[in-house]
Amino acid sequence: MSRLIAALSGGVDSAVAAARMVEAGHQVTGVHLALSRHPAAQRTGARGCCSLEDANDARRVADVLGLPYYVWDFSQEFHDSVVTDFLAQYAAGRTPNPCLRCNELVKFAALLERALALGFDGLVTGHYARLRRRPDAVVELWRAVDQAKDQSYVLGVMTPEQLRHCHFPLGDSTKPQVRAEAARRGLTVADKPDSSDICFIPDGDTQGWLYDKLGRAPGAILDADGVVLGQHQGAFAYTIGQRRGLRLGRPAVDGRPRYVTAVDPVRATVTVGSRQDLRVDRLWAVHPLWCDPLGPGTAWAERGSPTPAEVDHERTTRPEADPGGTTQAEVDPDGTIAVEDGPAGGRESPNSRPHGPAHPTAPPPGPAFAAQVQLRAHGQPLPAQVRWLGPDLIAIELAQPAHGVAPGQTAVIYDGDRVLGSATIDRTGQDVALARA
Amino acid sequence: MTTASPSPVYLDHAATTPLRPAARAAWLTAADQVGNPSSLHQPGRAARRLVEEAREQVALALGAEPAEVVFTAGGTEADNLAVIGTAWGRRSEDPARRRVLVSPIEHPAVLESADHLGQSGFEVVELAVGRDGRVDLERADRLLAFDPASLALVTCQAVNQETGAIQPVAELAALARRHGVPLHCDAVQAIGHGALAAGASPAPLLDQSDAPASLTASPAGPPSAVVAWTADLAALTVSGHKVGGPVGVGALLARRDLKLKPVLFGGGQERRVRSGTLPAALIAAFAVALTEQMATQAEQSRRLAQLAARLGRRLTDLGAVLVGPSDPAQRVCHIVNALFPGCEHDALLLSLDAAGLACSTGSACTAGVAQASPVLSALGYDPAQARSGLRFSLGWTTGPSDLDALDRALPEALARARAAGQRDWPSADAPRRPTTPATASPGWPAPPSTAAASPDPTGGRP
Structure with missing residues (x-):
């Protein structure tokens, strides 16, 4: 039996997640996070989880x-690290x-740290993702069974230490199952619509x-x-x-839709082009965070050996053996990558390392390994090759070009269904061959 | 740690106190009485009789006249009526009266009413409060002396809801009277705790065979500073559930000559200024509870003073810093407020709650969020300090075993809250209502002003 904090958003998923942990015999305390400084009295539409109604x-x-049940005020942390x-x-x-920033810096950092300090053993949330606890105490993060609801992407920022203290009891369920279970348990939120969009922008x-907060900065x-096609307000x-909302007077010469291909706030320009211009197959990404305490090195080192699947939750059905099997085991000859525990083991404030390296001891640049990359x-x-270029920089070579990839987006790296x-x-680019195409 | 014990130890009497058995009996008896007190037939007259007998009891218990008792739905409504109703009533007599004087540590029912006035053409001026949580009389005199003809109202509580500080209301009322300004006093936290003088010694109620023997004891408990319904006061707020009556009923004592404008509109059942069908059963139970509370306050105050002193010593031993006046004569004995350096008060509350102990972060909350105490902020405590305080409040059911349980639970709760630590929130927690800084800039910890001179670890507290 563990003493757990259940993060209750007011939605159906976290409700059922908490209920399952209670049923499994754990001592559960409900905590709602107050993330908005000035919460609205009521929910508007289907958005958000931050109103007083929620x-x-x-x-x-x-x-x-x-x-x-308690409400914990994380509005300051949320404002400082997310908004x-x-x-x-x-x-x-x-x-x-x-x-992702909220998960990285608030939910699984500030909230989890507080829970642990107050004598709780961990945190349960309603995320759709699976955890597999290996005998070596490493906790692996896997996609949910319900691929349509899978939320492993937004959990890709979690560190090994954070994963060790978390429970995601919905990973083996589908949303209709969860709704049905909520209704059966008499939880009135069973029919509550899914929240969507950005919780701190209530009208969507x-x-x-952005205009409201940043003002207007008109440009071309x-x-x-370099031909001026129109004006923008920022x-x-x-x-x-x-593609939408460009309000360009003239149609494109080729009659095809035009897309934003570049944004330059310094020169106050927005560049548009064809869908073809959006294609990229090279990504450089910073601030890597690895879910495995040894970094991705072991992920490719251990390929081929069956992944022990001691599953997080008793009710969880075991995922099929990893279907991937394509990744090459490439590791330094000595097989060692000197890394200590992830940073979450310490008591660092989340703000102290917003973009620092994921590991206190930075591993050396490594060879490329095959993986899958999800960008949204x-x-x-x-499918992609991921190459570790330095302590805080990786390069991703996509096997096929992707469209409309913007700096700032998070690339989550998967090995099959495992995160x-x-x-x-940070930057995107086109291979020479792609650029010519 | 997440399972509360079957019978929680209740140390939050300042929020609400358990229903007194006599009040419950009166309530249930009267609940069967059909009839609207405003109806003209026999059932109506019977219900009206309950109301009027209750009015007489309330008046008797507080030393008022029955005609001065306006029943309301509770303390908040009484405060709204007193502040807003008096301000508009006085302004309608003389348009020059467009300023109100308010202490910055009032209950939100008063502060928000004043804010409302501020948005409706009034100027709200704040009284100054010292670090000990008491209104500064000298400065109040100067504020009153400055153009008193423009003052519609001055309002000041009898006892602070968080620190237990007894306000110098009698002195303030005398000053106000001298300047011709009506004073409203929110006495919700004072009733029955020795800070509010009883009226005439009440005759035992007819159905009070089970009343405690001390019912007729004379009110002369340990705080000596006493607020009384004297001619200097224009209006006074009392509440039912703070004295062991039901929630949802209270009263405003208002002088006959006080011009009140209504804040609720309707039938004008109470003095043509308060509308709504009179809840006869609630009112009857309220009167019984209030009578009992006032009659037993001397004995209860002596008893609670001992318990509070013991609690204060224990908290000080554990490293807490007591808040409020150090002079026992300047504080009620049922509220003990302490700061726990390095702790967030909601973390402490969680651990104590898990151990079956109910106390308070002492502040208003929005959707359950424990916030920095606006009272402590107004007293000059910094945001971290204002988020480190717990209020323990004792009442008529509190006994030594309650404190024993607290003694046992506190060390672990403190250790956990200290481990969780305090978050560094620089700017956003600025006091909602910045006020004139009391004395020197506040430091941490904040010693009571007399602590240095006193060898008593409680700083001379009861």
Whole structure:
């Protein structure tokens, strides 16, 4: 029996996750995170989990499950590490994913640290992902059974130490199963719509929100040759790959849709081009975080040996043996990569290392290894070669070009259904052959 | 640690206190009484009789006249009526009266009412409060003396809800009267704790055979500074559930000549200024509880003073810093507020709650978020300090075994909260209501002003 904090958003997933851990005999305390400094009284539409109504839903879940319930105020941490970063990234012409930052710096950092300090053993959340606890105490992160709901992408920022203290009891279930179970358990949130979009932009108008926060910085919309096609109110409000909302007077010469291909807030320009111009197959990514305590080295070193699947949750069905099997075992001849435990083992403030290396002892640049890379929360995994260029830099060579990849997005690296880690895309490029094509 | 013990140790009487058996009996009896007190037929008259007898009991217990008792739905409504109703009533008599004087450590029912006035053309001026949590009389005198003809109202609580500091309301009321300004006093935390004088010694109630023997004891407990319903006071707020009555009922004592404008509109059942069908059963139970609380306050205050002194010593031994006046005459004995350096108060509360101990972070909360105490912030404590305080409040059911349980649970809770530590939140926690800094800039820890001179580890507290 463990003493666990269940992070209750007020939604159906976290409710059922908590219920399952209670049923498994754990001592569970419900905690709702207050992330907004000025929470709205009520939810608007299907967005967010931060209104007082959501907090009340979480309280009702705790009531039904008989859990002690508290609201913990992480609005300051959330603002400092997620909202501020979101604005700074957009201001720099990047496209961040705030959910990943929240998981990295708030939910599985500040919240988990507080839970552990207060004598709890760990954290349970309603994320759709599976954990497999190996006999060597390493906890592997795997995709959920329900591929449509799989949330392993947004968990790709978790460190080995964080994974060790977490429970994701929904990883073996589908959303309809979870809803049915909620109804059966008398949880009134069973029919609550899924939250979507960015929780701190309640009306879903990201562009309007950015104008509101960053002001207007008008400039030109150009084509690749520098011909002015239109005007914009702030380059930061555009995202590479964006097609809608360009409001260009003239149609393209070739009559095809035009997309944002580059954003330059310094020169205040937005460049547009064809879909073909969006193709990239080289990505450089910084701030890698590895889910395995030994980094990706072991992932390719251990390929071929069956992965012990001591599964996180009793009710979890064992995933099939890894279907991948394509990765080459390439490791330094001595087979050792000197790395200590991940940083989460320490008590560092999340803010102290927002972009520092993932490991205190940086491993040397290694050879490339084959993996799959996912670039969006619900994107397809793309076959790629991943090369470790330095302590804080990796290169990703995609086997097939991807479209509309923006700096700031997170590349999550998979080995089949297992998450190896993640990194933040810093630059993109085209192979010479691709550029000519 | 997440399973509360079957009968939690309740140390949050300042939030609400258990229903007194006599009040419960009166409530249940009256609940069967059909009839709207405003109806003209026999059932209506019977219900009205319950209300009017209760009104007489309340008046008797507080030394007021029955006609001065306006029943409300509780302390918050009474405060709204007193602050907003008086301000508009006085302004309607003389448009020059467009300023209100408010202490910055009032309950939100008063502060938000004042804010509302501030948004409706009034100027809200704050009284100064010292580090000990008491209103500064000298500065209050100067504020009152400055253009008193423009003052619609001054409002000051009798006892602070977080620190237990007894305010110099009698002195303030005398000053206000001298300047011709009505004073409203929120006495919700004072009733029955020795800070509010009882009226005439109440005759035992007819159905009070089970009342404690001390019912007729004269009110002369340990705090000596006493607020009384004297001619200097214009209005006074009392609440039912803080004295062992039901939630949802309270009263405003208001002088006959106080011009009040309504804040709720309807039938004007109470003095044509408060509307809504009178809840006869709630009112009857409230009157019984209030009578019992006032009649037993001397004995209860002596008893709680001993328990509070013991609690204060224990908290000090554990490294806590007590908040509020060090002079026992300037504080009620049922509220003990302590800062725990290096701890977030909600972390402490969680561990104590898990051990079956109910106490309070002492502050208003939004959706369950424990926030920095606006009272401590107003007293000049920094945000980290204002998020480190716990309020333990004792009441008529509290006994030594409750403190024994707290003694046992505190060390582990403290160790855990210290391990979790305090977060460094630089700017966002600025006091909601920055006020004139009391004295020197606050440091950590904050010694009571007399602590240095006193060898008593409690700093001379009871």
